[in-house]
Amino acid sequence: MKNILITGGLGFIGSTLAKKLIEKKIAKKCILVDNFGGYINPSHSNFFDYRKKRIESLKKNKFIIERLDTNNFKALFNIVKKYKPSLIYHTAALPLAKLKNVNADEAKQGSVDSTINLIDAVRMQKNKKISLSRFVYISSSMVYGDFKKKTVNENDKKNPKEAYGIMKYSGEIITKGLCKLYDIPFTIIRPSAVYGPTDMNRRVSQIFIEAAINNKEIFVEGPNEKLDFTYIDDLVDGLILAGTKSKAKNETFNITFGKGRKLINFVNILKKYYPKLKVKIKPKDSSKPSRGTLSINKAKNLIGYKPKVSIEIGIRKYLTFLRNLN
Ligand SMILES: NC(=O)c1ccc[n+]([C@@H]2O[C@H](COP(=O)([O-])OP(=O)(O)OC[C@H]3O[C@@H](n4cnc5c(N)ncnc54)[C@H](O)[C@@H]3O)[C@@H](O)[C@H]2O)c1
Numbered sequence: 001m002k003n004i005l006i007t008g009g010l011g012f013i014g015s016t017l018a019k020k021l022i023e024k025k026i027a028k029k030c031i032l033v034d035n036f037g038g039y040i041n042p043s044h045s046n047f048f049d050y051r052k053k054r055i056e057s058l059k060k061n062k063f064i065i066e067r068l069d070t071n072n073f074k075a076l077f078n079i080v081k082k083y084k085p086s087l088i089y090h091t092a093a094l095p096l097a098k099l100k101n102v103n104a105d106e107a108k109q110g111s112v113d114s115t116i117n118l119i120d121a122v123r124m125q126k127n128k129k130i131s132l133s134r135f136v137y138i139s140s141s142m143v144y145g146d147f148k149k150k151t152v153n154e155n156d157k158k159n160p161k162e163a164y165g166i167m168k169y170s171g172e173i174i175t176k177g178l179c180k181l182y183d184i185p186f187t188i189i190r191p192s193a194v195y196g197p198t199d200m201n202r203r204v205s206q207i208f209i210e211a212a213i214n215n216k217e218i219f220v221e222g223p224n225e226k227l228d229f230t231y232i233d234d235l236v237d238g239l240i241l242a243g244t245k246s247k248a249k250n251e252t253f254n255i256t257f258g259k260g261r262k263l264i265n266f267v268n269i270l271k272k273y274y275p276k277l278k279v280k281i282k283p284k285d286s287s288k289p290s291r292g293t294l295s296i297n298k299a300k301n302l303i304g305y306k307p308k309v310s311i312e313i314g315i316r317k318y319l320t321f322l323r324n325l326n
Pocket of ligand 1: 009010011012013014033034035037038039069070091092093094110138140141190191192193195201
């Protein structure tokens with residue numbers, strides 16, 4: 001493998017993936033394309049910017065940061081032309097379903113417009129000097145909307161119920177359609193509730209863990225709601241298999257831990273570390289889909305994906321990271 005391009009490369013998933021690709025010597029160089037954007041109000045009392053932390057352990061000569069917006073076709077085209085990546089991971093997108101002032105257009109920019117731009121940039125240089133072995137599009141389990149079955153597999157109905165999931169699913173259709181049309185090998189990945197060191201988007205796991213550490217009350221909206229919590233290292237292992245295994249070509253995979261766990265289970269594990277933790281139960285937010293377990297059998301059978309980190313282990317690892325920060 002030579003150059004690997006990661007859009008959203010300074011993000012939680014993109015930066016952890018880059019680190020692993022270099023450590024495992026899968027990438028000679030990682031090109032991290034990012035617009036240095038942010039989604040959380042930086043004046044929020046609990047906001048902490050982990051971006052320096054994300055890249056400090058990356059070897060400087062092994063990665064290149066290119067600041068640009070993937071909506072800028074010309075700039076993106078030039079990056080593809082300059083680095084001639086043999087593998088692309090497209091993670092750059094608005095990453096959250098539930099945000100203040102979120103609008104469909106913002107969600108569309110990363111998942112739809114940027115996806116078209118990237119595929120077009122590759123197509124226009126194909127058979128010249130670029131030979132792309134895989135275009136990996138990072139989708140989301142939100143494409144399923146409310147889970148209608150105990151375990152949801154890749155062929156189940158896609159019925160996204162908010163702007164984020166709708167745009168993520170649109171990006172899947174674009175990836176599949178255009179890549180087939182232009183004969184570009186692709187893989188689509190649907191992660192869920194990813195958590196672990198350096199996430200700064202204030203998803204439920206980060207909010208719970210930081211509240212516990214800071215001796216603050218935890219509000220659990222719908223304690224029996226289940227999420228297929230996935231530790232970042234497991235997801236990254238799955239992404240590497242998806243980008244490198246020939247059997248992943250032109251396939252779609254759920255890449256999660258493969259077991260839905262109740263929000264209250266997550267909190268109860270935290271209580272073992274913080275027995276005095278105060279917890280308040282609230283009703284579920286009805287605008288959020290009801291979710292649960294994603295089947296990972298396809299990824300296990302086709303590409304040998306084996307997640308290792310249960311929430312019991314993942315919470316311990318995440319706590320260790322956060323406690324060592326200070
Ligand atoms: N974290 C999860 O639980 C989760 C679950 C399912 C899917 N995903 C998907 O994974 C991807 C990455 O999520 P994350 O958690 O790493 O989020 P993140 O916010 O940490 O990373 C996204 C990065 O993309 C960059 N970016 C966004 N739009 C851009 C643009 N137009 N041009 C250039 N850079 C841009 C941002 O600056 C940021 O650094 C997203 O596509 C998200 O939808 C995440």
